[in-house]
Amino acid sequence: MDQWQELEETQPTISRVLQNSVKRDRLAHAYLFEGGRGTGKRAAALLLAKSFLCEATVAANPCLVCRECRRAESGNHPDIHTIRPDGTTIKVDQIRELKKEFSMRGVETQKKIYIVEEADKMSASAANSLLKFLEEPDGEALALLLTTNAYQMLPTILSRAQVMSFSPLSPDRIIKKLTAAGYREKDAGIVAKLTSDLTEAEQLFEEDWITQAREKVIQLIDDLIRRPADAYITLHETIIPFFSEREDVQTALDLMMLWYRDVLRMQVGQSDAIVYIDQEDTLAKQAFQLSQGKLGNNLQAVMNAKRRINANVSPQLLMEQLLLRLQEG
Numbered sequence: 001m002d003q004w005q006e007l008e009e010t011q012p013t014i015s016r017v018l019q020n021s022v023k024r025d026r027l028a029h030a031y032l033f034e035g036g037r038g039t040g041k042r043a044a045a046l047l048l049a050k051s052f053l054c055e056a057t058v059a060a061n062p063c064l065v066c067r068e069c070r071r072a073e074s075g076n077h078p079d080i081h082t083i084r085p086d087g088t089t090i091k092v093d094q095i096r097e098l099k100k101e102f103s104m105r106g107v108e109t110q111k112k113i114y115i116v117e118e119a120d121k122m123s124a125s126a127a128n129s130l131l132k133f134l135e136e137p138d139g140e141a142l143a144l145l146l147t148t149n150a151y152q153m154l155p156t157i158l159s160r161a162q163v164m165s166f167s168p169l170s171p172d173r174i175i176k177k178l179t180a181a182g183y184r185e186k187d188a189g190i191v192a193k194l195t196s197d198l199t200e201a202e203q204l205f206e207e208d209w210i211t212q213a214r215e216k217v218i219q220l221i222d223d224l225i226r227r228p229a230d231a232y233i234t235l236h237e238t239i240i241p242f243f244s245e246r247e248d249v250q251t252a253l254d255l256m257m258l259w260y261r262d263v264l265r266m267q268v269g270q271s272d273a274i275v276y277i278d279q280e281d282t283l284a285k286q287a288f289q290l291s292q293g294k295l296g297n298n299l300q301a302v303m304n305a306k307r308r309i310n311a312n313v314s315p316q317l318l319m320e321q322l323l324l325r326l327q328e329g
Contacts, residue, residue, distance in 0.1 A: 001040070001043040002064055003061050007043070011167065022052070027142060029142065030142075030145070030162065032119070032158065032162070032163045033145070033146045034163060035167065037196075037200075038197030039169065040197055041146045041166055045144040049077075050073070053069070053111055079112045090122040090126050092126040092129050102133075111141075112140065113142045113143075115146065118146065118148075120150070120153055127157060130157065135160060170196075178201060190214055194255075212242065213252065216238050218259070219234060220239055225290075240315075249309055253305055253309065260302065261275075261299070263295055264287075266283045271284075
């Protein structure tokens with residue numbers, strides 16, 4: 001994303017507020033970009049960083065040709081610092097190292113930017129250390145905190161940053177763009193429910209990953225109903241090896257949630273709203289086989305697993321426990 005007009009297509013209010021702040025040279029010292037996965041928070045943060053550093057902005061847009069823009073575009077600007085979780089958390093040592101970097105003068109400019117991705121995963125000590133940094137900004141510093149779970153942030157941090165809430169994009173819009181690009185509608189419908197960011201959606205199609213993921217989740221749910229004794233084998237031979245990373249497990253859980261919701265839609269006569277559009281017959285059969293009470297318990301079990309996946313829990317253990325709960329009903 002190189003122009004504010006691109007952001008305006010999906011997040012018009014945020015785009016206009018940030019553009020005006022850049023034009024008037026009245027940016028806040030800290031922003032919290034909060035919103036669902038794939039709503040463009042990271043792209044907006046990088047665009048703001050380029051605009052903040054650019055030597056010759058045009059209507060708040062970075063020129064993309066000056067030294068600062070080229071460095072930022074390459075991802076190697078020495079005065080843009082990005083912090084991501086080290087394992088499952090952002091540790092206090094990472095914040096201390098950041099403060100050490102900021103104690104030194106800018107390499108290319110007097111301006112410095114730090115981007116904290118998944119800011120809700122800061123440990124308590126890291127959050128408190130960052131809080132002191134926010135209270136006493138050093139020079140021309142710009143803090144950009146990104147999170148999908150603002151409610152897990154310290155209230156004191158929220159109060160010291162300007163909160164910008166990113167709205168989810170319309171699934172219909174994502175589906176239309178994906179099908180226009182040549183992707184199959186049955187897969188586009190699934191992806192549009194997993195992310196509202198077109199770039200991330202296209203990444204899910206790389207090497208046919210989303211198609212395989214979808215088929216493996218359908219197989220596991222089918223085994224749970226028709227061949228319960230085989231479900232444990234399917235989990236260990238098919239699911240766990242394929243969904244090997246924590247983010248992959250999150251996607252598997254999202255796919256399971258979408259499936260059970262589709263079964264529920266079939267039960268209440270909303271077949272026109274199902275996501276797994278090519279699986280209507282199978283969904284209809286399961287709608288007769290599963291009671292609403294059983295479906296409710298299954299959905300609750302998956303939701304509980306989704307909440308736990310971001311904690312320090314073994315993904316394999318989490319999926320094994322989920323399987324037991326789904327079998328128990």
